[in-house]
Amino acid sequence: MMPSLDLTLTAQQQKFREDLRQWLASSGLESWRAEMARKKTLEERFAHSLTWQKNVFEGGWAGVAWPKEYGGRGATLMEQAIFLEEMARAQAPPLANVIGIGLVGPTIIACGTEEQKKRFLPGILSGNEIWCQGFSEPGAGSDLAALTTSARRDGDYFVVNGHKVWTSFGWVADWNAMLVRTDAEAAKHKGLTYLLIDMKSPGVKVRPLRQMTGESEFTEVFFDDVRVPAANVLGDVNDGWRVAISTLMHERNTLGASLHITFARQFRQLVERGRTVMKNGKPALEDPVIRQKLAQCYAEIEIFRLTQMRALTRVDKSGVPGPEGSILKMFWSEYNQRFQQVASELLGPYAQLTEECPDAPDGGQWAYGFLRTRGNTIEAGTSEIQRNIVAQFVLGLPKSY
Amino acid sequence: MRFELSDTQQLLKSSARKFLQKECPMAEVRRIMETPAPYDANLWRQMAEQGWTGILFAEDYGGMGLGMVETAAMMEEMGRALLPGPFLATVPMAGVLLDTAGNEELKKIYLSRIGSGESRAAVAVQEEDAAWGWQQVQLSASGGGDALRLHGSKRFVQDAGVADFLLVVARGGRGLTLALVERAAEGLSVQPMAGIDLTRRLYSVQCNATPAVLVATGEAAERALERMSLLANAALVAEMLGGMQRVLEISVEYAKTRKQFGKPIGQFQAIQHKCADMVLMVEALRSAAYYAAYAIDHGLEEAQAAVSTAKSYASEAYREVGNHGIQIHGGMGFTWESDLHLYYRRAKASEILLGDAAWHREQIARLVLD
Structure with a gap:
């Protein structure tokens, strides 16, 4: 019988993981991680992750799934997933240029001219x-x-004239991969163009956007008569929607691949807390309600991990991420909110303490997580949009809008 | 790494679907469920001829010697067709119990009868307190050898009414005791417990100094029950998955054709989002169900947690998919004529069977928290 449901790694995948682990072991990861933990501001953290990226790049591990001719490692999608998982497992700092490597780069590789590829x-x-x-x-x-x-x-x-919002890294970016309207007369999807804009161009103004956590991960970017060379159009003029859609699907793919590792780590962390936090005179882990809720979280993390594996199997075969990415995005973003609520219930009154308070458990990460995960069902396509996509493209229901 | 069925497994699955579409369409399900003990001898014989009743067992006992993944693929199709009758009770429950605990002689006789399709069987575990598990078993076993007798009663015994023999969990001089009782045995009474699922029935079983054959005692009995719980739950979740998939398909089809306000209702986001949630639950369970089967086949340490993950999820999700399906159908969904309630009834019975969601979550908690 043919091999089926083979959840072990192939020899080649094992070698890939071994090579990566060896490199990580020799990279002085401990100190990178410790250093990251000391960085408090967004700026400091970014600067640190940029140095880390240069280190990863010199080691030959940046853009693992990019073709070798463009400086990547030519890894398969499975290997890319292994890469993301291993980095998450090792708690390596994030790559500073995550938008470039994960979204813009693949789009340039797919739709760009040779000159654009060489340039960017x-x-x-x-x-x-x-x-x-x-x-x-x-x-x-x-x-x-x-x-x-x-x-x-x-x-x-x-x-270019206009106003963009929710731009991650807008405050530090050199370049902006933009969707702009080049034909106001055409149907709304048909008049868009994907344009690469130098953020140092005259007329570009960036303003931080303060979010409910108090941080400013995002920015607003204003464009006032910004002149952009026509050579910076990616793909064809008025074909930007098609170019952008491929990026959006990459986004869902990139975001998800290593999340189950992070979820599992946070789950273990909460379980450890549950040994000492008391509920009705007993450790929280002995509380039947808490046990039920934690078990549910465990089950959902497992299901997310396994569904990711199935999606990867499909992408590996077809080469392109499909609408199943929407199912995964719905699943993980809503799980993450449920998990934060379980954490709050387990921790009791301590759950609300923020990092400024010395009594806050785990440096205030639970109060932070409670707020930050609200964004999960909104960023990279709201849960409602994901459900529309599933209804329309997976089930073939008529378009609702 | 490849998380999908092989071509051979896919073929097995699609031929099961074709067979069930032809031999057990919904009209036939409705006919069989109206009979006093829902089971069709002719259908059973045909299933046996295709090897289904021996899918998990060695060729020595008339089996096909396939794995849990193949069994799950078949069960998914049975759940989709809402196949009535004692397959679950006979094959992944009684059959696995016998296969694990029985000696060669017992297996030659009884397991071969299951494998060949000659006999149907049931497993009697729960008692009046209705708890799933065998720690609290009170039904007593006395004597030994040819003088082994059972005294006491069992409840919630799936499909005992059509079983030719029963495997009964008892407590005797040597602790936990697993005994086999022929349907015709003296002092055995089997009475229906009318329940919500019309396609599979529950029975109470009374043993009054009923002669029995010893299968296993003590640790061997416990190990066999644990293995049965593992495999039967893995089979059950795959079956539940098939039912959920079918409810989703029926509902999406309805949403595409039913018109209100001049449009198909499937054009409204209120309906679309329910459908999308159903897809999410179906796909989530698909991952969990096949992983559970895979973990069993490969003897993974995580098998137990994987099975409890799947069953705890399935228990809630099948019911919830049923809720959505009925709501999408509006008034039609509330009629006897619609097939939805037949699946919904199965969903509720399956939710409870072999440990409900809370029971399985507690198993997970013991494995990963303690």
């Missing part, structure tokens, strides 16, 4: 050029194709 790809991998992505606007969130930031042709240039 090396800087993405090395971290010399940091990227952000300009899609969402104040009036175009879930209805992304309704965006109004305009790019008017002027000789060899486009002149």
Whole structure:
């Protein structure tokens, strides 16, 4: 009988993981990690993760799934998943240029000209050029194709005017991969163009966007008569929607692959807390309600991990991420909120203490997580949009809007 | 790493689907469920001819010697078709118990009868307190050898009414005792307990100094029960998955054709999002169910946690998919004529069978928290 449901790694995948583990062991990871824990501000953390990325790049591990000709390692999608898992398992700092490596780079590889590839790809991998992505606007969130930031042709240039929001890394980015409107007359999906904009261009203004956690991971970016060379169009003019969709599917794929490792670690961390936190005179882990809820979390992490494996099997075969990414995104983002609530219930009054309070468990991460996970069902496509996608593209139900 | 069925397994699954579509369509399910003990001898014989009743057992006992993944694939199709009758009770329950605990002589006789399709069987575990598990068993075993007798009563015995023999969990001089009782044995009374699932019935079993054959005692009996619990739960969740998949399909089909306000109701997001949630639950269980089967086949240490993960999830999800399915159908979903309630009834019975969600979550807690 043919091999089925073979959840072991192939010899090649094992070697890939061994090589990576060896490199990680020789990379002085301990001190990288410890150093990261000491960094308090967003700026400090970014600077540290940028140095780490340069280190990863020199080790030959940046852009693992990129083709070798563009400086990548030519890894398969499975190997990329192994890479992300191992990095999460080792608690390595994140790569600073995550938008560039995970989203923009693959899109340039898929849709860019040879010149664009030569110009942009090396800087993405090395971290010399940091990227952000300009899609969402104040009036175009879930209805992304309704965006109004305009790019008017002027000789060899486009002149860009408009306002983008929720731009991660906008405050530090050198380049912005943007979706702009080049034809106001065409149907809304048909008049969009994918444009690469130098953030140092005159007329670009960045303002931090303070989120409910108090941090500013995101920014607003304003464009006032910004002149962009026409050579920076990725793909064809007015074909930006198709180019962008491929990026969005990469986004769902990239975000998810290593999350189960992080979830499992946070789960173990909470379980450890449950040994000492008391409920009704007994350790919380002996409380039947808490036991039920923790067991449910364990089950959901496992199911997420396994569903990810099934999705990977499919992507590995077909080469492109499909709408099943939407199911995974719904699952993990909603799980993460449920988990934070379970953590709150287990920790009791201590759950609300933030990092400024010396009595806060785990440096206030639970109060932070409770707030931060609210964003999970909104960022990278809301749960409602994911459900629309599943209804329309998995089940074939008629479009609702 | 490859998490999908092989071509051979896929073939096995699709031929099971074709067979059940032809031999056991919903009209036939409804006919069989109206009979006093839902089971069809002709259908059983055909299933046996295809080797289904021996799927998990060695060729020596008329079996096919396949694994749990193949069994799960078959069970998924049975659940989809809402196959009535004692397959679960006979094969993954009684059969596995005998296969694990029985000596060669017993297996030659009784397991061969299961494998060949000649006999149906049931397993009697629960008693008046209705708790799943065998720690609290009170039914007593006296005597030994040819003089072994059982005294006491059992409840919630799945499909005992059509069983040719029963495997009864008792307590005797040597502790936990697993005994085999022929249906015709003296002092044995089997009475229906009318329940919600019309396609599979529950019975109470009374033993009044009933002669029995010893299968195993003590640790051997316990080990066999644990193995049965593992395999039967893995089979059950796959069956539940098939039922959920079918409820999803029926509901999506309905949402595409039923019109209100001049549009198919499937165009409304209120309906679409329910459908999307159903997909999520079906796909989540698919991952959990096949992993549980895989973990059993490969003897993984995580097998127990994997099975309890799948059953705790399935117990809630099948019911919830049923809730959504009925709601999407509106008034039609509440009629006797609609097939949905037949699946919904099965969902509730399956939720409870072999340990409910809370029972399985407590097993997970013992494995991963303590």
